[in-house]
Amino acid sequence: MSAIHPVILCGGSGTRLWPMSRKAMPKPFLPLVSAETLFEQAVRRVAGDERFAPPMVVAGATHADIITAQLGDAPGARLVIEPAAKNTAPAIALAAALLPADAVMLVCPSDHHIADAAAFRAAALAAAALAREDWLVSFGIAADRPETGYGYLRRGEPLAGGYAIRTFVEKPDRARAEAYLASGEYSWNGGIFAFRAGQLLAEIAAYRPEMARLVLEAVAGGATDGVCFHPAREPFAAIAGDSIDYAVMENTARAAMVPADMGWSDIGNWAALADALVGEADDSGNIVRGRADLAACSGVFAMTDGPRISAVGLEDVCIIVSGGEVLVTTRDGAQAVGKLPGAINQ
């Protein structure tokens, strides 16, 4: 059976992890959970396993140097440079157009954390098997709390190693999220997919014909430079950007999912990072990275790139000192960090 082609998307800006995540050095390229960056983890997760081909990385030109440095010695890896940011559907279509039509592609965001890489690979194999039967497969992340920040997938009829998807659900309110969790029929939509490349292009052509045409034109007019591929700027810039969920997954009759219980987090904000680091917490649930003195604090996440943090009496607060900026947010407020002036006007 042919190898699975990992396609790693590096498009996220990570503004909710400001001030550490910056335009020039965003979230995927930061060592947030461990000494490795999230991008390095995404690459390593499928490296050294002959069932997986070398990765294809899709990113903007701004981050090409960081990516090359963090890829390190990755024989066969390719880098596709997007001439413009157009959301996930065009990025995935670019990769699909550069792969053989019968190749199975495994689309992975570069800015998520997955604690159990073996469970990830097992889910990838199950997803690939369905993709070979022309299912468009989403990873259904095991939901363990009534999260209102994610979309949900509702299971339909069982398939081999997975399920057809009955419904895609947008981010729900708290009451609906609780009902989803209680029902056991719903998983989180984690943005990880398996597609047969030709099938994916055909589906985009069906639902977004202009996007498909422009992507193929950009690839036809593109240029290869070592491991980098540069699609033609003009047609790609003319694309109306869209997410793969809107453009394809919510339209197709062939949407499937594989269940994945793998310690996943999108590290979507400082509170989510604190959750991912819970193994480092002290008896009061405090997590410290860098110099910090905490007195009478609980559930505090304090991280600094230099200046000492001193805190007294706080509960469930994140304190981040990075690059000369000081951010203090409640865990509940962490979702709103991306709307702060500092995060917007970088």
Added chain:
Amino acid sequence: MSAIHPVILCGGSGTRLWPMSRKAMPKPFLPLVSAETLFEQAVRRVAGDERFAPPMVVAGATHADIITAQLGDAPGARLVIEPAAKNTAPAIALAAALLPADAVMLVCPSDHHIADAAAFRAAALAAAALAREDWLVSFGIAADRPETGYGYLRRGEPLAGGYAIRTFVEKPDRARAEAYLASGEYSWNGGIFAFRAGQLLAEIAAYRPEMARLVLEAVAGGATDGVCFHPAREPFAAIAGDSIDYAVMENTARAAMVPADMGWSDIGNWAALADALVGEADDSGNIVRGRADLAACSGVFAMTDGPRISAVGLEDVCIIVSGGEVLVTTRDGAQAVGKLPGAINQ
């Protein structure tokens, strides 16, 4: 009637206002409430009023230069340099020994804020009148909340412009503080006093004879250098330090108080400073000094000497960025700031 001699004590370290208050530049010399420092306010409060003589400032050698700079053009001002920090009783005794025996001295901490200077001066005149009759007079600060961080004075029999003091009370617990407030018989002990200089020395000689002897020896062996007076180091260093409350006020039969309702605060911690700045608060009770963006915050006090502060969702929290240190404390936790490693190991 002879003028009242202000004696301004600069002994406090202000560690609870760390990281802004540092050993080299402590609380009295910082522009905390207004553009003027607390010390400058203490000097100005009685300046340009012929009922008050030029001030005598008592301080350690470390701060002599700051004091000279902040005194500015203050004709007749004198500076007494303590060879060692020995708490308030020896500092006040030094000043008393340098004044004529019949001079009335008005002892003021240099690190308090008084919003109503006219009310202060009126109380000072009433206190001076009692001091001339050989009462040892404490300012009884009008209590407006059941504060547990201050000592209390209980009123006894009425005197002209004041009361004899019936009891000195140490910092009470919350229940007792509430009872004191409800009774209307108690005021806060604000550490502001009026004494006849000779009377004060006689009282110290009565209750702390060794202290009185060593202070007089230090003055006799001291040296004048311009506006500065340097007591002899050896006898002063040999003094067993003590507060004026313990050494004299709680022992004497002549303790009196004048009521003072003058917008007083000892600016004892960051929460107290925020209270003193309440006039600058926005509709959500937030107070900002320097660059700060607050989202969904209430009762937040954010102050920075440079780096921007960004905050989300906080309630009743103080965020202080100063000299490369970042402090975040609840208002309730502000009392404990002085015990942080950063404040202790300066």
